[in-house]
Amino acid sequence: MPVSENNNTSQQPLTNLLHTSLSENIFTIKEALGHSNDVIIREIIIDKLDCLSIAIINIDGISDKTVITDFILENLLLEIDNEPENKIDNINDYMKKQCLAVGDVKDLFDFTALFTSILNGETVIVLEGQSVAIATDTKSAKDRAVTEPQTESVIRGPRESFTETLRTNTALIRRKIKSPNLWIKSRVIGEVTQTDVAVMYINGIANDKIVQEVLDRLDQIKIDGILETGYIEDFIQDSKFSIFPMIYNTERPDVIAAELLEGRIAILVDGTPLVLTVPVVFTSFLQAAEDYYQNWIISSLIRLLRFFGISLALIMPSLYVAITTFHQEMLPTPMLISIASQREGVPFPAVVEALIMEIAFEILREAGLRMPRTIGPAVSIVGTLVIGQAAVEAGVVSAVMVIIVALTAICSFLFPSYGLSNTIRVLRFPLMILAAIFGLFGVMFGIMMIILHLCSLRSFGVPYMSPFGPLIVKDQKDAMVLFPRRKLFTRPRLVSQQNNVREQQYYEKRTKH
């Protein structure tokens, strides 16, 4: 092979068909992979088959070494001890049918397929004199074990969470839904990373139009790499400029199973334990898996608490600012005097005080998140002492402000979904500024703007605020409160439009009357 063509191999080798010469093939492969040292090319000669030279190519680390030695190398070198009785017409067929003791075997004709195979952890056998290579399934990703969920823990409920391996994740879902109607459509996204993306849904429950829409949107993604579901989320979400999470993500297989049963569609990406579901509504972010596992009365009360908590987390600091600087008449006199006595000598206006404390808390929180786990306690001690106590004693901030910041912070941890809590965190600040400029009027204005924005959002055609706006009375059973399970005989009306009935017997009982 002339040198001039070697240069071309880096340009356009992948469209090329395999050569018949083994050495040429090996050379092309080496050149294309840049002589990377994790590419193992084992050349052997099989005496029994007329001194046939073959090369076994795999990438160290992503293919299973035991499988290669025990079922490929051993078979080829040792098992073929006697001359084949019949004349071998097709060496490929013979190899596949009699020599290779691995599960999945397929033929490769060009370099594109060959590289895909190798890079996916398969082992490719290239034979001298053949322009067809054999790929054997020896994939072995370094799997993390299925562990307890890190971010969405429950007291009562399954203790497993997704891992970074797509197959494990789909298996976890399959184990929960043993239905032939659980369908997977897969896509490979990322021109460089070639990441596997799977779209899972229950055929017959999920809305076909939404499934098609999801697939269409996935197909339109043009990107070099997908490393996390966040990439996909950003590409396929409806409203690019909304601060509210437009796609739900979770690391719990049971949540995904429940979402699938409601007619939603799950999007799994290889390499991340977070799975997306669409379409999503606002209330999803305030509903925890555990709600469904415990008594409905308790769940209902806890949900109401969450709705109360989200309001507190959003408006507490701005209410404080508005009331203490504009509407002092709204406080009961003893409380006013108590707050006023704490404000004596505080050098800043209430809004500056609030901003200082809120920003300080955000810094603390972010620091706690990114820092090595062993230093964690140190930061929280410094945080509580410095911000909580010293600031008050030094008279920089008032004690009420510390209480408000602390309460706000605790409320923002009340949400089952981290995404929404981040949104609330951010929205707190504009509301505080509005409160400082216009008082309660500004706060109300801000809240109305937020509600208007929420009502304008749609996720894959489903209104974000449903079942509140538009009001769907039937779906209120599983929104702010949770009805007993036997009353939840229908699926969310707008999500699964074609198959709404969940529990036939209860539904019939109801509709007879």
Add this chain to the structure above:
Amino acid sequence: MSNRKMILLFLILTLILSGCWSKRELNELAIVVALGIDKVDEEYEVSIQVVAPSEISSRQPSSGRAPVVTYHAKGKSVFEAIRRMTTITPRKPYFSHLQIVVIGEELAEEGLNEPLDFIARDHEFRNDFDLVVSHKAPAKDVLNVLTPIEKMPANKLLNSIKVSEKSWGSTLSVNTDELLNTLSSKEKSAVLSAVEIHGDLQLGIDQTNVERIKTPVILKYAGIAIFKEDKLVGLLSEDDSIYFNYLNNKVKSTVEVLACPKGGELSTEITSSSSKIKGTFKNGTPQITIKIDVTQNIGEVNCAINLTQNNTIQQIDQKTAEKIKEHTEKTLAIIQKNYKLDLLGFSEALHRSDPKKWEKIHKEWSTIYPTVPVTIDVQVTTQGLGTIQNSLLYNSKE
């Protein structure tokens, strides 16, 4: 610049330029808890009692300074005096948390209408604070008395009215709204509680007033001050005030002391009382019936009496009824015959019963009123004896 950008710019400008308009930080406010208005030499003298928050707060140890400070200023109008006050107050007086307004006795005799106008008109005033009249002292002095337990004298003034209205019945809590309503109707006349100072005034100003176990200077509610329209005309004694409240349906709980048949005394606790005033016309002459329903418990027995017998209880009921009837008649005579004031709304009762006949006598009402015959009917029921039955006196006699 495109139109859209211009609009956006203006929107942002309004946000920035309006910049916290009417913003008041808490530490820029002088929280006024009590307001006193007097009239001195044809001028209003306004006194305000301002809280020093750090002295009231329980968090910080008291520095020994007074928890409240009073300021006084004079002016041709109440408004003027209040604004002039800013020359002596460190911060702008803030009236939304006003607890009580004390009207000086002299000013009250001249009339409430003028000073009340500002209070009713100004937006910063709420209308849920109480009004009282000072008795035998200017309002200024009432505000200058430090009180123990309640660090804010305004709170003590307010609480005392409410507590004694609830369990003794000699005071009447009247807020601005109620007062303005009464003053705006022609037939009705106002009533307010009257507060007086007991002790040496000079001591009241001093912090030592609250440092002793027995407070040398105290503020006490003397009774109910009665007004002819908006002018103070007199003060009912404490007893008369209670019976006035019986008539006025304002007694929530009080105590009646009765004489026992065989000497000694028996006190009952009135637990509820309701009165209904009914007007009728008999041959064109107006008549009033007041029906008072009282329930009581036996409160204290200082005589030998067998309470376990049914007829004893009936006797006690009857005696209480007689006593209440006798005293209410006496009190009614004072306001009807002496002051000739329709404080109980007889005119309204008559008007309601027969508007046509009322129309006929309406013009001569002021001359008819003192002669209107009034029947008072008292019904008493005893509910409980308390946690013991017969008195120890009775048991030892057995």
